[in-house]
Amino acid sequence: MTQWVYCFGAGRNEGSAEMRNLLGGKGANLAEMASIGLPVPPGFTITTEVCTWYYQHERRYPADLEAQVKAGLKHIEAAVGTRFGDTHKPLLVSVRSGARVSMPGMMDTVLNLGLNDATVEGLVVASGDARFAWDSYRRFIQMYGSVVLGVDHHRFEEIIENVKLDTGKTEDTELTAPEWHRVADGYKEMVREATGRPFPQDPWEQLWGAVGAVFSSWQNQRAVTYRRLHDIPAEWGTAVNVQAMVFGNMGQDCATGVCFTRDPSTGENIFYGEYLINAQGEDVVAGIRTPQPMAQLKAKPGERSMEVAMPKAYAELVQVRQTLERHYRDMQDIEFTVQSNKLYMLQTRNGKRTAAASLKIAVDMAREGLIDHSEAVKRVNPAALDQLLHPTLDPKAARKVLAKGLPASPGAASGIVVFSADEAEARAQKGEAVILVRIETSPEDIHGMHAAKGVLTTRGGMTSHAAVVARGMGRPCVAGCGGISVDYNNQVLSSGGVQVRGGEVLTIDGSTGEVYVGSVAMIEPQLSGDFATLMEWADRVRRMKVRANAETPLDAETARKFGAEGIGLCRTEHMFFDPERIGAVRQMIMAETEAGRRVALARLLPFQRQDFVDLFRIMAGLPVTIRLLDPPLHEFLPHSEYEIAEVAQSLGANVDEMRRRAQELSEANPMLGHRGCRLGISFPEIYEMQARAIFEAACRIGKETHKAPHPEIMIPLVATHRELEITRAQIERVAQEVFAETGYHVEYSVGTMIELPRAALTADAIAESADFFSFGTNDLTQTTFGLSRDDAGKFLPLYVEKGIFPKDPFVSIDPEGVGALVRIAAEKGRRVKADIKLGICGEHGGDPSSIHFCESVGLDYVSCSPYRVPVARLAAAQAALMRR
Ligand code: PEP
Numbered sequence: 053m054t055q056w057v058y059c060f061g062a063g064r065n066e067g068s069a070e071m072r073n074l075l076g077g078k079g080a081n082l083a084e085m086a087s088i089g090l091p092v093p094p095g096f097t098i099t100t101e102v103c104t105w106y107y108q109h110e111r112r113y114p115a116d117l118e119a120q121v122k123a124g125l126k127h128i129e130a131a132v133g134t135r136f137g138d139t140h141k142p143l144l145v146s147v148r149s150g151a152r153v154s155m156p157g158m159m160d161t162v163l164n165l166g167l168n169d170a171t172v173e174g175l176v177v178a179s180g181d182a183r184f185a186w187d188s189y190r191r192f193i194q195m196y197g198s199v200v201l202g203v204d205h206h207r208f209e210e211i212i213e214n215v216k217l218d219t220g221k222t223e224d225t226e227l228t229a230p231e232w233h234r235v236a237d238g239y240k241e242m243v244r245e246a247t248g249r250p251f252p253q254d255p256w257e258q259l260w261g262a263v264g265a266v267f268s269s270w271q272n273q274r275a276v277t278y279r280r281l282h283d284i285p286a287e288w289g290t291a292v293n294v295q296a297m298v299f300g301n302m303g304q305d306c307a308t309g310v311c312f313t314r315d316p317s318t319g320e321n322i323f324y325g326e327y328l329i330n331a332q333g334e335d336v337v338a339g340i341r342t343p344q345p346m347a348q349l350k351a352k353p354g355e356r357s358m359e360v361a362m363p364k365a366y367a368e369l370v371q372v373r374q375t376l377e378r379h380y381r382d383m384q385d386i387e388f389t390v391q392s393n394k395l396y397m398l399q400t401r402n403g404k405r406t407a408a409a410s411l412k413i414a415v416d417m418a419r420e421g422l423i424d425h426s427e428a429v430k431r432v433n434p435a436a437l438d439q440l441l442h443p444t445l446d447p448k449a450a451r452k453v454l455a456k457g458l459p460a461s462p463g464a465a466s467g468i469v470v471f472s473a474d475e476a477e478a479r480a481q482k483g484e485a486v487i488l489v490r491i492e493t494s495p496e497d498i499h500g501m502h503a504a505k506g507v508l509t510t511r512g513g514m515t516s517h518a519a520v521v522a523r524g525m526g527r528p529c530v531a532g533c534g535g536i537s538v539d540y541n542n543q544v545l546s547s548g549g550v551q552v553r554g555g556e557v558l559t560i561d562g563s564t565g566e567v568y569v570g571s572v573a574m575i576e577p578q579l580s581g582d583f584a585t586l587m588e589w590a591d592r593v594r595r596m597k598v599r600a601n602a603e604t605p606l607d608a609e610t611a612r613k614f615g616a617e618g619i620g621l622c623r624t625e626h627m628f629f630d631p632e633r634i635g636a637v638r639q640m641i642m643a644e645t646e647a648g649r650r651v652a653l654a655r656l657l658p659f660q661r662q663d664f665v666d667l668f669r670i671m672a673g674l675p676v677t678i679r680l681l682d683p684p685l686h687e688f689l690p691h692s693e694y695e696i697a698e699v700a701q702s703l704g705a706n707v708d709e710m711r712r713r714a715q716e717l718s719e720a721n722p723m724l725g726h727r728g729c730r731l732g733i734s735f736p737e738i739y740e741m742q743a744r745a746i747f748e749a750a751c752r753i754g755k756e757t758h759k760a761p762h763p764e765i766m767i768p769l770v771a772t773h774r775e776l777e778i779t780r781a782q783i784e785r786v787a788q789e790v791f792a793e794t795g796y797h798v799e800y801s802v803g804t805m806i807e808l809p810r811a812a813l814t815a816d817a818i819a820e821s822a823d824f825f826s827f828g829t830n831d832l833t834q835t836t837f838g839l840s841r842d843d844a845g846k847f848l849p850l851y852v853e854k855g856i857f858p859k860d861p862f863v864s865i866d867p868e869g870v871g872a873l874v875r876i877a878a879e880k881g882r883r884v885k886a887d888i889k890l891g892i893c894g895e896h897g898g899d900p901s902s903i904h905f906c907e908s909v910g911l912d913y914v915s916c917s918p919y920r921v922p923v924a925r926l927a928a929a930q931a932a933l934m935r936r
């Protein structure tokens with residue numbers, strides 16, 4: 053025989069917290085609370101399996117359910133000492149839903165069930181309170197009428213309003229017993245008229261009606277939508293909990309409340325919540341009366357805390373709070389009722405909380421000995437941690453949404469709108485806060501992005517230039533905001549008929565992608581002691597190292613401050629845009645001969661050497677991976693006629709000549725064009741100069757500090773092993789030259805990025821010449837999917853919305869395709885060279901679920917933008933704990 057019904061309370065606890073799949077969260081926790089001795093009104097749970105059965109059998113029940121429900125009700129009757137349907141001392145029950153995970157307010161509930169024209173009289177006598185009894189009866193007819201019988205709830209409200217009008221009263225609380233009696237009669241009359249049948253008087257008919265309504269509510273529109281939004285499978289079903297009623301509305305020594313064992317917004321270890329004297333559960337949420345605080349510490353003038361109003365029940369509740377936290381080892385969200393000064397627990401579950409609260413609660417609980425350090429590390433969501441590292445919009449502040457784009461780099465920023473990088477820089481120098489608005493950004497805009505408080509683009513996806521650079525700099529960024537159009541000529545942006553001119557104020561929220569007109573109040577991040585403590589615990593269990601993608605001294609310093617253990621990607625091209633050196637870069641590009649290029653490169657060498665001296669000094673003793681030049685050369689040349697003329701003049705070059713060269717270098721698909729090691733092979737002098745700069749800097753720091761850095765030189769966009777052999781030989785030659793010239797020697801490694809499918813598939817051959825692999829998963833995603841990083845924004849959101857892609861593959865690694873290539877390359881590489889160092893430096897290196905993937909492949913490190921380093925440290929720790 054299948055057990056469809058599980059009893060709880062009064063010493064008969066057939067369920068437990070572990071049985072949440074079968075009993076639903078509410079049922080499982082009621083049983084658990086009862087079994088640890090907390091005061092739970094007795095009841096029983098009809099399992100989720102009945103719900104599944106019900107839907108598989110045209111909304112009928114298993115044959116043996118009825119007998120089991122009858123037995124369950126007998127258990128309640130025996131425990132409480134009243135009988136269901138008894139006209140003298142009637143038992144009343146509540147009937148509530150309860151799925152595996154909580155779906156607040158999505159399904160139905162019926163209270164005070166068991167009342168009818170006869171039992172209400174019994175309740176009058178038994179409670180000694182006619183007003184209470186008739187109020188309960190009318191509440192029951194109202195709830196049952198709308199939930200089970202489908203009568204529009206407005207029709208009930210109308211009847212109360214009429215009685216109030218007749219009697220000249222304005223508040224529900226002023227109505228007397230005879231007046232509630234009149235309301236109940238009016239309700240029954242109306243229900244008969246609306247449904248064509250009298251209101252059911254038989255308590256058993258009422259019970260089965262309510263059970264059916266709860267099961268049916270599993271498929272109501274609200275619940276279906278909620279499940280879709282939260283990925284809850286329809287097969288799970290809901291349980292039904294039938295429980296003896298306790299009354300918080302039987303007088304001044306009664307109350308009902310909802311509370312959290314700690315403050316869910318700050319995490320503070322204080323009893324937090326609200327209660328109402330002489331009220332039933334729905335009154336607390338309905339907002340008719342103003343609930344009062346639990347703890348006196350939280351009471352404002354004029355408020356009456358439960359601590360003061362009901363000291364005995366409060367003391368008992370404080371005890372329960374401690375028992376629950378000790379037992380569940382987590383912050384609980386609880387519901388309770390006090391009837392005649394006696395406390396009853398109606399629900400407990402792990403409470404939802406803000407990012408800040410989750411950090412504080414995890415650290416506090418570990419300190420209190422409730423959980424261990426590893427558990428604390430597991431409790432904090434790394435994505436939520438990200439919110440704590442950046443300013444956020446004050447949730448209480450008023451705001452007006454203008455448009456929504458992609459949440460490309462977290463944090464919020466307000467400032468005046470500027471449309472060019474130069475203006476951003478000029479205004480920022482004068483101390484103004486600016487938001488740089490561009491259709492899209494290019495490497496030439498870096499100085500403006502750096503100067504701006506935030507960046508907004510109307511095109512591009514999550515790995516577009518703007519997104520990657522903004523994340524690297526820790527600047528909030530909204531990218532791909534297609535709802536906004538930008539008119540550079542007239543210096544105005546517009547969306548849905550609203551215009552914002554250059555110089556007017558805009559606010560962006562890079563965590564949600566929202567853009568607001570005007571400024572919105574912000575909250576500054578608090579990197580309190582708890583943050584540092586949790587990071588320390590995370591670092592103790594982490595296996596993978598965490599490095600940062602950084603090229604400027606400022607980025608490197610930020611990275612170290614956030615705990616980076618080296619640089620995993622220094623994109624050297626970013627160093628070329630500085631106004632002091634871009635001229636030499638362009639001179640190199642314009643040169644027709646190798647000799648001409650060498651002259652220009654000789655001008656660049658001292659700058660580049662100084663870059664590396666600075667980086668090595670900041671990263672003292674830590675590994676630094678330097679990627680040689682990657683992007684196609686046209687990116688360094690001016691594009692508009694005006695800029696071409698200006699640059700030609702400053703270089704002393706011919707305008708036509710410059711235009712011709714720019715045209716010659718332009719490419720239809722630069723991502724697959726003359727870039728990466730292809731440049732290093734066609735123009736070996738470029739990589740030679742870069743290698744020289746690296747070795748000279750390393751030798752200088754080595755001599756100076758007697759702690760020589762260990763540079764890791766990385767070749768981009770390798771597709772075949774020959775490419776790496778050739779470029780490696782160039783680098784080794786330069787190394788020997790520099791060591792001979794300086795009389796100093798440093799250890800170094802040469803490796804490659806794996807960012808093309810061919811490189812992944814032939815990683816064994818490539819490993820012969822590589823000391824390390826770093827997975828460039830931005831390009832690898834792009835080339836595996838055949839999906840352009842900069843153009844995908846036009847349709848990617850639709851693909852995600854339609855479920856064609858489960859997630860944006862530029863944000864979270866695609867484990868089946870791109871991930872398979874990473875796995876293959878890692879295995880092939882290790883087969884040839886067991887100790888080959890493996891890392892990831894694409895944007896995925898800072899994404900928690902991708903970091904779990906990296907742990908599963910056994911990578912040695914992840915590298916991400918400096919501001920994501922703490923997120924990566926925590927995610928790597930969680931991945932390690934999960935793998936154990
Ligand atoms: C990559 O392709 O993943 C990478 C890190 O290089 P970039 O983003 O500079 O192309």
Ligand code: MG
Pocket residue numbers: 807828830831
């Ligand atoms: Mg790349």
